[in-house]
Amino acid sequence: MIGPATNVKSSIQPRESALSMEQFQGETLSWNVKDGTIELALHREPLNEIGSLTLGELEKFIAALEELGGEAHALIVYSTLKSGFCAGADLRELYQWIKQFGRSEVANHARTYLERIHRVMNVIDASPLTTIAAVHGVTFGGGFELALVCDLIIADKMARFCFPELRLGLIPGYGGIPRLKRDLGNAVVRDLLLTGRSFNSNKAQQIGLVSQVVGEGEALRVARATAAQLGKFDRTTAAAAKRFIKPIPHEELQREIDLFCELIARPAVELGLKKFVESTDTQPYLA
Amino acid sequence: MWKAQTHNPTWPSKLRTDMSNTDQVLDEVMQLAASHFKVPPEKLSPDDDFFKALGIDSLQTLDLLTKLENHFRVELPDYELQGVSDFRTLAGKIQARL
Numbered sequence: 246m247i248g249p250a251t252n253v254k255s256s257i258q259p260r261e262s263a264l265s266m267e268q269f270q271g272e273t274l275s276w277n278v279k280d281g282t283i284e285l286a287l288h289r290e291p292l293n294e295i296g297s298l299t300l301g302e303l304e305k306f307i308a309a310l311e312e313l314g315g316e317a318h319a320l321i322v323y324s325t326l327k328s329g330f331c332a333g334a335d336l337r338e339l340y341q342w343i344k345q346f347g348r349s350e351v352a353n354h355a356r357t358y359l360e361r362i363h364r365v366m367n368v369i370d371a372s373p374l375t376t377i378a379a380v381h382g383v384t385f386g387g388g389f390e391l392a393l394v395c396d397l398i399i400a401d402k403m404a405r406f407c408f409p410e411l412r413l414g415l416i417p418g419y420g421g422i423p424r425l426k427r428d429l430g431n432a433v434v435r436d437l438l439l440t441g442r443s444f445n446s447n448k449a450q451q452i453g454l455v456s457q458v459v460g461e462g463e464a465l466r467v468a469r470a471t472a473a474q475l476g477k478f479d480r481t482t483a484a485a486a487k488r489f490i491k492p493i494p495h496e497e498l499q500r501e502i503d504l505f506c507e508l509i510a511r512p513a514v515e516l517g518l519k520k521f522v523e524s525t526d527t528q529p530y531l532a
Numbered sequence: 533m534w535k536a537q538t539h540n541p542t543w544p545s546k547l548r549t550d551m552s553n554t555d556q557v558l559d560e561v562m563q564l565a566a567s568h569f570k571v572p573p574e575k576l577s578p579d580d581d582f583f584k585a586l587g588i589d590s591l592q593t594l595d596l597l598t599k600l601e602n603h604f605r606v607e608l609p610d611y612e613l614q615g616v617s618d619f620r621t622l623a624g625k626i627q628a629r630l
Contacts, residue, residue: 292591328591383591403598407610442609445598 266309267316273299276306281318282472283310283374288325295387295419296335300362307368314374318480319472322369322395323379323465330378330404333386334418340518348515352506359418359502362387366420370394370493373484375475379468380404381461385443390419393428393454396487399471400446400455401464407443413517418505423497429453557630558623561600565619568599578620600626 268277273289285306287293295303310320324330343351369376378392381401389406392398410417416438425434433452437444449455459467475483508514558578566573569586576585583589588596600622601608606629616622 383594402602403595405594405598440609440611442611443594443597444607445601447602448607 266312269305269309271302271305274302274306276309278313278317280473281316281476282469283313283317283320285320285322286325287323287331290326292328292332292383293324293326293330293388294332294335294337295362295391296338297358299335300358300365303365304361307365310368310372314372317374318476318478318483320369320372320374320376320395321379321465321468321472322376322391323468324381327382329382329388330380330384331388331391332383333388333390333409336413336518336521340515340522343509343515343518348510348512352510355418355509356502356506359505362419363498363502366390366394367493367495367498370424370491373480373487375472375483375487377468377471379464381464385409386417386421387419390417390421390424393421393424396491397456397471398449398454399457399459399464399468400449401461402446402458403461404446404449404464405443406449406454407441408438409441409443411439411441413521414511414513415508415517416501416505418501420498420501422501423494426497427492427494553630554623554627557604557627558620560603561623561626562619564599564603565596568596576619578623579618581617582619582622583617604630606630
């Protein structure tokens with residue numbers, strides 16, 4: 246069931262324009278459909294940071310997904326950038342919000358934004374298609390959260406995962422904690438969240454996050470091969486199996502938004518973001 | 533130019549073994565870094581600042597970290613590497629997890 250998609254459905258384009266939905270070239274992402282597989286490619290330099298622009302195009306994508314779903318059996322999400330899948334939220338934009346709205350108002354702005362991105366994540370999460378994240382390199386924060394909404398994660402052996410948000414005085418805000426908790430034991434979730442350490446694909450597979458670890462540069466190819474295999478299965482059964490095994494933790498997702506908005510108005514967050522934005526450290530991702 | 537110093541006969545055998553392992557790790561770290569970032573290995577020294585010697589930024593450092601973890605089959609938490617910038621100390625951190 247795709248509960249939160251109600252608002253999106255209302256914006257579905259007339260059938261005449263559905264063909265144009267089969268491919269899209271935006272500033273931050275693009276998609277196309279081939280052999281029953283929708284491929285969503287992220288391509289915003291420097292590392293697919295998710296801000297308002299990406300969110301707007303993701304909203305276009307989920308509107309198209311509603312239309313395209315009937316023609317496809319699989320969705321692959323990947324990055325065309327060499328440096329990685331996605332570094333997460335656009336922290337510079339987040340810092341700008343605090344500067345622009347002030348700490349008293351930023352929580353309201355953050356809530357509106359988070360509700361929009363949660364809607365996107367929930368639609369992909371609950372899509373009747375089988376969804377695959379093909380990741381490589383940096384898969385951090387919101388990028389990790391985007392991978393977690395997918396049914397399968399296929400990881401290049403050079404992929405690296407991390408929830409660095411505590412370094413900024415925040416928690417992951419795009420649904421990361423409830424989805425990690427859905428997939429992993431609580432002790433592992435605490436380790437990843439509370440230490441903020443990054444870990445590689447082998448570790449990710451060992452703890453049950455990643456379904457396949459593949460050679461460098463092979464994630465997309467293997468994802469396509471997997472998607473081709475999925476095309477042999479009856480779609481109704483596959484969608485029913487997914488609904489059965491992958492419930493969306495709506496209540497915890499809402500609590501995550503509430504907690505994020507409580508935390509973002511604190512001076513510690515402004516300081517953390519300022520430090521990141523102004524950092525000349527050679528290792529800002531490890532600090 | 534760095535030279536391995538692993539065979540001082542006056543050292544106790546346990547220390548010789550440990551030093552040998554550490555030097556071997558150091559050698560492999562430098563070889564791996566040189567190969568991955570296409571830097572001539574003879575241009576690297578154990579006490580070099582690897583950011584400068586390899587000409588790498590923070591994202592490429594993550595690549596190096598992943599390469600090393602995969603090669604040595606160890607986990608290297610980021611916080612253990614904070615402030616580490618030379619090959620010798622890096623090799624020591626790896627050795628401590630072997």
